[in-house]
Every structure is written in C-alpha cells, then in structure tokens.
Amino acid sequence: MASLYKSSDGRWTVQWSAGRDRHGKTVRDSRTFKSEDLAFHFKVEQERRGTGTGKESLISRADTWVDHRLGIGKIGEKTAVGYRERIAAWGRLLGDRPYKKLTSADIESAYGRLAAGDTPTGRIPSARTLNHYKSVIRAFFNAMEKASEIDRNPTRALESPNGLDKRTRRAPSRTEMQSILDEAEASRALFGQIGFILRLSSHLGLRRGEIAALRWSDLDLVAMTASITRAATQPTGREVYFKTPKSTAGIRNISMLEPTVQLLHQQRKRVAAWRLKAGRSWADNDLVFCDPFGQVLDLEEMSRSAGRIRDAAQVSREVSPLHGTRHYNLTQLHKAGVDSVTIKTRAGHADIRSTVGYITVDDEEDRKAAEAARGALL
Template sequence: MTTPRDTPAPSRRVRANGDGTVYQRKDSRWEAAGYVLAPGNTRKRVRVYGTTRKEALSKLTEKIAASNRGLPIPSAQGSVAAYLTYWLDTVAVYQLRENTHTRYTAVARLYLIPGLGKKKLAKLTTKDVRTWLNHLRTTCQCCIRGLDTSRDEPLCCAVGKCCSKRLSPLTLAYVHSVLKSALEHALREEEIPRNVARNVRTGTPRPRRFEPLTADEARQFLAAARGHRLHALFELALHTGLRKGELLGLRWEDLDLAGGTASIRRTLQRITSSGLTALPTKTKRSERRIALPTPCLRSLEQHRDRQRKEREAAGAAWEDSSYVFTRPDGAPIEGSTLTRHFNILLRQAGLRRIRFHDLRHSTATLLLEQGVELVVIKELLGHAHIGVTATVYAHVRLRLQRDAINLLGHAFRNSAEITGTPDDGDEPPLVGAAVR
C-alpha cells in the first residue's frame, strides 16, 4: 500500500542563476525581476509586469538579452522637455555657434516641446516621432500656435478662415535634425538604448532653387561695379565664390598679392551677444588657401591705395580693424550693408534680383560649364565633402552630360553625313562640351 509520503512530489522548474524570478502577485498580475546592466558598468534589479506568466517572462528575457549585449538599461526618468532644456543649456551651448544655438532653442520652443515635451524620454518610440512629424506636416501653424489671435484684427484662423500655413519640407527636415541631435547625445550618455528619431524618414527635401548669373549677366554686373568703392570685393566674390562672411573677414595679412594667393581663416558675422564678431570658418575644410586671378590682384592693389587715402583723410577717427574691406572710417562692414550695396548694383546693371550668395553659385556654375573638374571646384568653394558640390550643382552636371551625349552622337555619324572639310585623322578628337 502506497502512502502519501511515498508519492513523488511534482517536479518544479528551477530557473538558472541570473535568469531572474517570476511570480504571481496578489492582484493576479505576474511580476518578473532580474539584474541587468546599468550606466557606469553597474548592475541594477529591474521589475516588469504582465497579465500572464509568459508575457512577464518575455519582457524580462528581452531586457536581460539587451544587457548581455552590453546595452545598459535607460536611466532617463524625466520628460523629453526636461532633457531638451538640459541639452541646450549645458551641452549644445558649448558645441554650437551662438546663432545656431539660438535657432535650435527656437525649434525646441516652437515645435519639439509642444509636440513631444510631455512624453518620458525613456519611453519615446519611433511611432511617437513619426506621428508628431506627420502632425506638423499637415497642421496649419497659424492655427496651432495661435498666431492669428495675437493680431489686432484676426484674419484667418481666429475667424474661421484657415490660411493653411504649413511648414516647408526644409523646415520640417531641420526640426527633425534637431531632435536627432538631442537624442544622439542622450544615447551617448546612455540615457536611452537607441535613437528612435533615426528610424523615421522625412524624405529628402528639394534644395532651394537659385538663379546664378549667366556669363553675359556676370559681365554686366562687373561693368556696373567698376568704379564702386567695393568693386574689388564684388570681383573677388564672382571670381572665387567666397561666402559673404569670408569676404568681410579677410584681413590684409591673409593676402599674398605677390604670390597671388589668399588664406581663408575666418568669417565675420553678427551674433546676439557681442555684435559683429570674427568667427572660425563654417567647417574645418572651409579654412583653405586659394589662388587669386590677375584681375582680382589688380583691383585689390587699387583698393589698398584707396583705403590708404581714406585712412589719411580720417586721421584720428580711423578705426584700425586690419580688414581688407571696411567702411570709410576703417570699421568692419555689416553683412546687411553689403547686401544693400549689392542690390543697388543689380538695379544699375538692369539685372534680375538675386541673393548675394548666388554669386557663389554663379562661380561654381560657370566653372562647371567651362569643364573644370568637380574636385577643383570643391576645394575652391571649401565644401566639406565632394558630395555636397555634386548635389548642389547636379542640374549643371545633367546639362553637361546632355552636351557630352550629343557630341558622342556626332562622332557616331557617318563621315558622308558630316559637312565641311574631311577629317584626315591628324586633329585630336573633341572631348569637351561646348562652352556656353
């Protein structure tokens, strides 16, 4: 006869050391707990919950698997708004230029914090970011930000007539990039396990359209600038493609008129805290040395003589800033002042209105049409990567490709179809596109 004592007890499944524990709570939910990797190479006990034992165990197994791969558990307990404020005030302020930091702060205040600020940083998902971006893309900003209600006389949203003022694709991509930068720093600080904003695709926005000067228009502009006090600056801009800040930041010590070169070391810009200030170039590759053409050397020598006379006329009132292009009293020139002179010259030359930066585009476009290699233009303009040059001027390259294909078709034609003197084979083949 078998007694209860002799009956074998049901076998219990024993979890291995490190697998954590799973048990049912009094409220009928299941709880799983285990140790995982935490920031600072420490261990931390975490707890997860589920309606079934399998669900709780699955959540714990996922966290332990991530810990075994070396991914620490997120430590961020605050909101997205709190982290953005911390990042802008203690991190980005030392890594970005002041004007860039100001734009980042405005983006956070206008778009990031109102849309995502209340969410927990550690629980922010790719779906949250995608939903928020789609909302920004389709929502009238005048309505959502109450721009119309602040007017003395409401015109659209406040009176029920939506103006449909939506963000442009470029602005939307910029807002997305600011969020990616903030979350990337949170990832480096091991606050979050991954940058969820990188998993969202906003599409490549179309680049801003620019209207560079043609060769004939460039000649008209230079003819109108001849005799202008800043003629040397405009000629240098059109021959070298220097940025506005790089031109205004040139000092005489940067020029080697005897050797025919210029060293681009700084850019002159107005910032909120200290006004007109000399700053480092846009990127490290923007700090470069370029060759100066003969017309620019001649006009720079004439400009130096004119500046010497202005110094003598100003006397004690002369401000020795050592810049190449200055006001009549020697003080640096504001970017807005240069733009005003530029617009006046455009009207005098009878040309369409373009931006000053389009002179830079004109230089690159005309060089490409003359058959200059893309890498040479990249070094002249100071682009960080040749891909930037290729992308910005893709339309020019497409036109040159069409010309080259037409030339190849000309080569494929029968000799009887070609009018003119016959080819005796002594002349070299035509390898370049016709110059416009």
C-alpha cells in the same frame, strides 16, 4: 546625487533630482531595475552624465543638450545658435509636454505645420531649411536614445511632407551675373563697396563670412594669392565676430589673376583715403572691406544689399543674393574643365558632395553633353 533603494516587490529603484521646474518646484525622476547591480551601475552613470529629468519640455532638455555639445567641442558657436533657433521653433509647436512623452505623430504633425509656414518668420521654408529642422530634432532624440533617456527615437520614421520643391538655389548665368554686377556698380550700398564685394566673390568664390574677415595681410598682390584662414559670423541678435573655419578644408590658399589684383588695388586706395580722413577714430583691423572707420561690416546688411541689387537687376530669386556669386564661380570652373578635386579645394569644402551641390548644369552644358555623345550614336 541619485538615491538607491529596494522596493517592496523586491526590485531596486534609482531616484534622482535634476533641478526645479518653471514654478520652482523640485523635479525628481526614477527608474526601476530587477537587480541591485544593474541599479547601482545606472546610479553611477546617472550621476556622471547629469541627464535630464524626463519631465522637462523639449526646449528645456534640448537646450541643455546643446550646451553640453558646445562645451565638449562637438559643435561651434554658430552651429549652436542654429540648433537653438530650430529647437525653439519645434518647442513652440510641441508645447510643454515632457520630451519623453512626445510621439512620432506629435512630431509629424508639427513638421507638417513647419512645412506650411508656421515658422518664427511666417515664411514657408525651403526643402533645405526643412531638412535642417528635421536634422536637429533627430540628432537630439538620437542622443537621448543613446543615453537611455528614451526607449525609442520618435523621429526615426519622420518623412518630409509631400509636395515640397526639391530644387536648390542655382548659379546665375553669365548674362545674369553681368546684370547683377552692372546694377551693383551703380549702387552706394555698404559705403559704395557692394560692387567690389560681389565681383570679388565671383572671382574667388568666397563665402560671405570669408569676405568680411579678409585682411590685407592675407593677400600677396605680387604673388597673386589669397590666404583664407578665418571667417566672420553674426549669430541672431549679436555682433559680428571672427572664428576659424569649421573644418581644416576651409583654411586654404587661392591663386588670383590680374583682374582680381587690380580690383583689390582699387579697394586699397579707398580704404587708405578713409583711414586718412578718420585719423585717430580709425579702427586698425586691417580689413579689406570695412566701414569708413575701419570697423567690420554687418553681415546681414551685406545680404540685404545684395538681395536688393539682384531684384533690381531683374534676376530670378532662384539665384541667392550674395551666395549666388560663389555658385557662379564654382560653376564656371566646372565649365572650364577644372577637375572636381581642385574645385573642392578652392571652395574650402571638406566633402566633395558639397562642391557638386554648388554646380549648376544649364542648357549650354546639356547641349555639350549631347554633342559629346555624337560618336556613339547608332
């Protein structure tokens, strides 16, 4: 509860307790107003919100903020994990200083260190990853400003350090994709399934989590359609679990062709043989891709296996190990003349700008563009 009292100078002060610091001492914060009405309304709002003390570190206050957003359904569990990871990196660089006292210079300095590779993994992050770091801390301080916990957002003028590579990952070419698939077919990774996984993703453009969550009941091999209604996720340090897509656009039906159906028939034979051999040890999860006992595959191992195959195929690291097959599928649809709205729907994107970001314009496409302008040359 907050307390309200009149100061000797005639102003009104609201004081409140918000738990204890890391040493176990009670921490109090206060705010002074010119009138009793203003102070009273602030007291009521403060008690309703249960905001931070202002003396907490960035990590402490931001962690409470993430819990609140998760609790009211503004973000999902996977997003919350990502927020916490980014906030932990910021907190390590900014230390235990109260979040209210952090300045633009403090945050710009920390951001420069992140860009130089002072990250939890020690790797220099990509421009996209750096943007995630910036987005999270900016969202936190926006919320603090909106709640009147700070007067001004110190990240408002935060800019990316100079010299960052702005290029995003690209789709593999047809030749590179073939090299990856050839290498995958000879691999025994993921119990011999990595070749099937990469080929299916290149056929349908599925995300990693959608592949791992795909069930036989989601497939109609006669009508040649796949129903995508869920995805697997694996927060850092935790087991794999299933969830609904982040947006309704992720729930969709995808048409398949005969080569894809034949691929799935082969996979069904493999799973049936495993089920027969496992007997009572079989976990009846109805999964298209699983381990020999029917359990869901480890998502991180899927990515690591795909990365080893890409490298063995001597394909550039500009191509994402597993997600590159999704890039490939959407790029090939674009090259075939499929309209952007249809590609967006098949990809399960809520925003067409996401779809555009997946499409790689290569030399072949550029040459076609030049030829298309032939009639306009003077």
